[in-house]
Amino acid sequence: MNSIENNSDHSIEREHLAQQFRFMSALVILLVVAFLSVVVACSIGRIEIPFWITLKSVASGIGLMDGSNLNATHTAIIFDIRLSRVCLSAMVGLALSVSGAAFQGILRNPLADPFTIGVSAGGAFGAALVIFLGFGSNSTMGLGMVPLAALIGALSALAAVVSLARVDGMLRRDTMVLAGIVVATFLGALVSLLKSLDEESVASIVFWVMGSFQGRGWYHALFAFPYLVVGLILVVVHSREIDVMSLGDVPARQLGVDVNKARLRVLIGASLLTAAAVSVSGVIGFVGLVAPHLVRMTLGPNHTRLFVLAGLLGMIAMIWSDVAARTILPDGEELPVGVITALIGGPFFCALLKSTKTGTGFD
Amino acid sequence: MIEVRNIFAGYHGNDVLKGVSFCVTPEEMLGILGPNGSGKTTLIMALTGVMPLRSGEILLDGKTLNTYSNRQIAKRLSCVPQKSEISFHFTNMSVVLMGRYPYLDPWLGYSKQDRDAATHAMRQTNVLQLANRSIKEVSGGEAQLVTIARALAQQTEILTLDEATSNLDAARKIQVFDLLAKKNKEGSTVICVLHDLNLAALYCKRLIFLKDGKIILDGPTEDVFKDKFLSDIYETDIRVSQHPVTGAPQAHFVPFLNSCADAVD
Numbered sequence: 001m002n003s004i005e006n007n008s009d010h011s012i013e014r015e016h017l018a019q020q021f022r023f024m025s026a027l028v029i030l031l032v033v034a035f036l037s038v039v040v041a042c043s044i045g046r047i048e049i050p051f052w053i054t055l056k057s058v059a060s061g062i063g064l065m066d067g068s069n070l071n072a073t074h075t076a077i078i079f080d081i082r083l084s085r086v087c088l089s090a091m092v093g094l095a096l097s098v099s100g101a102a103f104q105g106i107l108r109n110p111l112a113d114p115f116t117i118g119v120s121a122g123g124a125f126g127a128a129l130v131i132f133l134g135f136g137s138n139s140t141m142g143l144g145m146v147p148l149a150a151l152i153g154a155l156s157a158l159a160a161v162v163s164l165a166r167v168d169g170m171l172r173r174d175t176m177v178l179a180g181i182v183v184a185t186f187l188g189a190l191v192s193l194l195k196s197l198d199e200e201s202v203a204s205i206v207f208w209v210m211g212s213f214q215g216r217g218w219y220h221a222l223f224a225f226p227y228l229v230v231g232l233i234l235v236v237v238h239s240r241e242i243d244v245m246s247l248g249d250v251p252a253r254q255l256g257v258d259v260n261k262a263r264l265r266v267l268i269g270a271s272l273l274t275a276a277a278v279s280v281s282g283v284i285g286f287v288g289l290v291a292p293h294l295v296r297m298t299l300g301p302n303h304t305r306l307f308v309l310a311g312l313l314g315m316i317a318m319i320w321s322d323v324a325a326r327t328i329l330p331d332g333e334e335l336p337v338g339v340i341t342a343l344i345g346g347p348f349f350c351a352l353l354k355s356t357k358t359g360t361g362f363d
Numbered sequence: 364m365i366e367v368r369n370i371f372a373g374y375h376g377n378d379v380l381k382g383v384s385f386c387v388t389p390e391e392m393l394g395i396l397g398p399n400g401s402g403k404t405t406l407i408m409a410l411t412g413v414m415p416l417r418s419g420e421i422l423l424d425g426k427t428l429n430t431y432s433n434r435q436i437a438k439r440l441s442c443v444p445q446k447s448e449i450s451f452h453f454t455n456m457s458v459v460l461m462g463r464y465p466y467l468d469p470w471l472g473y474s475k476q477d478r479d480a481a482t483h484a485m486r487q488t489n490v491l492q493l494a495n496r497s498i499k500e501v502s503g504g505e506a507q508l509v510t511i512a513r514a515l516a517q518q519t520e521i522l523t524l525d526e527a528t529s530n531l532d533a534a535r536k537i538q539v540f541d542l543l544a545k546k547n548k549e550g551s552t553v554i555c556v557l558h559d560l561n562l563a564a565l566y567c568k569r570l571i572f573l574k575d576g577k578i579i580l581d582g583p584t585e586d587v588f589k590d591k592f593l594s595d596i597y598e599t600d601i602r603v604s605q606h607p608v609t610g611a612p613q614a615h616f617v618p619f620l621n622s623c624a625d626a627v628d
Contacts, residue, residue, distance in 0.1 A: 012456065240469070243461065254411045
């Protein structure tokens with residue numbers, strides 16, 4: 001009997017180590033790919049810069065080597081234009097996919113993401129309203145009112161959705177997804193109304209509705225950074241509570257989870273992440289849906305790991321989507337990056353659903 | 364030691380429990396019985412601190428339940444729910460590890476000690492071989508045994524079960540209740556809600572009958588498990604005989620012989 005017991009103990013520990021190993025391997029691979037993506041993305045553009053020059057510039061930029069023999073034009077392009085934009089797209093990709101994973105986990109709904117929960121639409125409406133009212137070009141610190149308005153819009157949309165889904169002081173998660181879709185559709189209609197009322201601002205509103213990193217720089221990254229950090233902390237520290245809450249509210253409370261507190265904090269954290277992303281880039285769909293689902297299907301639903309890996313995957317996806325958005329059209333014309341993520345993400349998501357026997361990992 | 368003092372509780376302002384009082388002393392094995400809708404599940408939810416009381420109070424070791432945090436309660440009292448649902452493809456091992464949440468150090472995650480407790484619990488309910496499979500890919504009965512293992516991994520002195528064995532076949536029912544009886548002998552308090560009268564009479568030393576949110580009968584099994592009491596409570600003709608091996612009282616339902624179509628289940 002004893003030997004059997006020891007054997008199964010060993011198999012439990014072996015599986016535990018195997019899981020750790022799979023996670024660490026995925027983590028290392030994604031980190032390397034993310035770093036290479038940053039460097040390669042900085043090399044690509046109208047002026048091609050060789051990969052190793054970019055690598056040297058980045059290395060000298062962070063003080064790893066002497067950059068005095070580098071071409072000043074190249075370093076200027078890399079640091080003043082491309083690196084800021086690449087870093088910003090990485091931040092937005094991270095924010096969107098972590099908030100998507102958090103919304104899906106806390107609402108236990110495979111379709112929940114920043115977009116379907118109405119938070120993105122709130123941000124887009126805030127931005128569109130400010131552009132419509134003509135404050136779009138007033139700039140403080142080169143930033144303008146638009147990001148702030150997007151942030152306020154996103155958080156107001158969350159407040160509206162939460163108050164709609166609150167019955168008897170309890171937050172109903174199914175009602176919340178429905179309320180999110182209603183709010184998103186309503187705000188989308190308002191944005192269309194603003195567009196049709198003002199022909200002049202159509203182009204800039206469209207870039208908010210479809211998302212874009214055009215003309216964004218370090219100021220935007222700096223603006224979004226604090227919200228990103230606070231949002232990430234709020235979400236990630238509750239990853240184990242989200243795991244337990246997948247059993248349902250009552251069992252989770254019987255296991256010692258303060259369900260209402262955890263859910264509220266995760267919702268606020270995920271909305272801050274979304275708001276940070278929308279405020280600097282507009283509405284970008286599908287990243288918050290595809291990245292978490294892909295990780296969940298390959299490495300399981302454990303939320304601690306999910307947040308780390310889906311975040312990195314979102315970063316990489318967004319860096320490359322933005323590279324595509326700014327290089328696909330000739331003569332420096334840009335596509336909204338949301339067009340790229342939707343065009344690639346939509347079919348990819350469908351293929352994902354069809355290719356695995358477990359579906360989305362939800363039932 | 365649990366003291367329930369005249370509690371009223373329910374949903375949307377309608378009381379399901381209407382003045383329930385009883386005490387559970389340590390090392391008791393208590394069965395809670397009663398017709399559908401009599402308030403058994405609500406009572407378990409009140410005991411585990413997840414159902415707010417409209418009035419009355421529940422004392423755990425002399426202190427009212429409200430003064431404990433969710434985590435503190437979860438270290439003293441575990442619950443196996445009637446039905447478990449889960450939204451993701453967690454492995455059975457991960458699900459049982461969730462029983463260790465009350466002990467979890469937020470910075471370190473689940474430790475070797477936690478995995479050992481989970482392994483031990485899964486071995487006790489005979490599901491260790493399913494540890495690395497998804498909870499969504501095992502049968503309903505197996506999933507229920509995993510849930511029971513989750514509650515055992517909590518290592519609480521009081522174990523509550525709400526219809527925990529209803530979906531299990533006869534062999535597994537007996538296996539689970541043998542395990543509960545063993546836990547009880549080793550010092551655990553067991554409080555189980557059941558529909559199966561005979562299973563209750565076979566294992567529980569004391570029975571409480573709830574009806575319409577009130578306790579209508581409470582006492583040692585051999586005193587309360589009687590033809591008349593049972594027939595009155597369930598509004599069905601019930602006869603009691605002795606179990607051929609253990610001597611425990613066992614109930615038999617009598618169909619209306621004159622109109623067989625109305626046979627009662």
